[in-house]
Amino acid sequence: MNITRENIDDLNAVLKVDIAKDDYNEKVQKVLKDYRKSANIPGFRKGHVPMGLVQKQYGKAVLVDEVNKLLQDSLQKYLTEEKLDVLGNPLPKDQEDLNWDAGDYTFEFELGLAPKFEVDLQPKKAITSYTIVVDDKMVDNQITTIQKQYGKITSKQEVENDDEVSGSFVNEEAEFEKKTMFEVAKLKGKANTSAFVGAKVGDTVTVSTKGLFEEAGDYRSFLGLSEEEAKEKNLEVSFTIEEVNRREPADLDQELFDKLYGPGVITSVTELKEKIKEEGENQFKQQSDQQLLNDVTERLIENTEFDLPAEFLKKWIQRSGEKELTFEEAVEEYERSEKGLRYQLIEGKIIADNELQITFEEIKAYAKEMIKAQMAQFGQNDPKDEELEGIAARILSNQDEVKRLSEQLMNKKLLDFFKENVKLKEKEVTFDEFVKEVYN
Incomplete structure (x- = not known):
């Protein structure tokens, strides 16, 4: 078997795969022999069906199946060995006149190649990093809300x-x-x-x-x-x-403080205000961090220019689903997904260039910290490590949970990386000011 590649341009290539009879015949014959042992054909005892009859009845289907398996394995091995960064999967070229009786075959596949580009983390215009502060007005409003809630x-x-x-x-x-x-x-x-x-x-x-x-x-x-x-x-x-x-409204007394935070944790209105301010700013930090991640993502997509093998990707989208799309539907889907694809490539390059990969041990440690935080909400502030290990093991046995935690941890790593490496402009705002700037 022989595989050759012809580069059409920087983003498109064609793979030519030549398969000789010797590449697949041994496997085809083995499958047919196994069929012969188990075939139930009227007029013949099991295991005594003539090989010619087995060949006639099953030969073409087995041949096609084995050649396709060989093609898929060989293509994957070639892409890995050649370290080709491809988008989507190889697309077979139409070969309506393929003669399966020929013995030797030639197949051609279109490839969409990932573009080469650099990521500039220092845009001319700095990206705003918001720090949302809880002002006195918000604290007073929260206290009024609490009094009404418990009144x-x-x-x-x-x-x-x-x-x-x-x-x-x-x-x-x-x-x-x-x-x-x-x-x-x-x-x-x-x-x-x-x-x-x-x-x-x-x-x-x-x-x-x-x-x-x-x-x-x-x-x-x-x-x-x-x-x-x-x-x-x-x-x-x-x-x-x-x-x-x-x-x-409920009175601002010790009975209310104890209902809110437990006996003796808060003993005065001043302490209550400080606690509300601290909790609010911790909550808003998550919101401002997410906004920073969104803003950096948008700016990187906007400022990182590269071409994509658009026509290849449209054809791949058209054929790759469970149901083949019309070309017009594929074009619409490509236009919807192009921005996301661009960021996937940018993100992948940042992760690879800066070695931001995640290990399983990091995922486990992250899961244990999340478990501890959740347990603390229910008053369990000092769980034993064996208990955390057991809960984490159950969570990490679910692949969907592993994927979810991996995405969260990678977002955290990227956010920390952006804070250190992207050109940012710090801005302190109240929550109302934040809402006006970001959402309006």
Whole structure:
């Protein structure tokens, strides 16, 4: 057997595979002999069917099967030995006139080659790395929320300024519906407040999404839209009041502190504020880190230029699924997936060039840390290592979990790498400022 490669250009090549009868005949004959031993053909005892009959009945199918196996094994071995970085899989060229009686065969395969490129981690314009701080206003709002959450709830029939209402915002024409609960005090402007105040359970109120709430974050919480989306859509929505409640706030005393954090952990309002600030900034760090990862990804795709074997990839997408697509469908799928493919190549190069690969021991250690954190949430702050090992072993016996943890750990490694190597501009913002800059 002989394999030769012709490079069409930097991104496309054709493999020519010559297979002689000696390459496959021994395996074909062995399979046919095994068939002869087990074949049940009327008029012949098992194991005594003439070889010519077995050859006539099964020979062509066995030949095709063995040649295809040989092709796949040989192609994989060739790609590995030649260290060819290919996209997708080799695509066989159409050979409608292939004569399976010839004995010697020639097959051709199209290859899509991965492009060569460099990644510039120092863009001219620095990427913003946000640090979200919890300001006094947010702390005070959180304390007010806690007091209401742990306070006494009184059901009412008529809405007043300090009440909360439950129901759904609906616009049937736009197929928009959002079930929610919000405080009347969060509405923006006299017109919106007046629409609710005085309404009763069962009444329907009509308002517009544009300018409905005071705070930018409230649009996502109560409408499921960003402030900008609510403004652009400017939907007229109806809200049927299902429930009205008045919450009498709980006192800021030791009983409340103990309910929140356990006996004696917090002993004053000052300590409570410090704890809320610490927890909030830890939570926001995850959000700002994810945004940084998203922003770096977008910038790398934008600034890293290289060509792809587009026509090959469209053909490969067309043929590689369970059901063959039309060429038009394949083109649409390629256009949807091109950006993701580009980042996969960029990410792969960064990982390879900087040796960011993950070991199984790292995955296990990461799993144990996650388990410890989850156990701490339920008051188990000092689990034994044997217990952690046992839980981790059960988790890592599931390949889907291993894949999920590997992706999380790689994202963490990439994030740490980007923080150290990408040109960044630090910016301290409140959460509301972060929402306005990132989501609007």
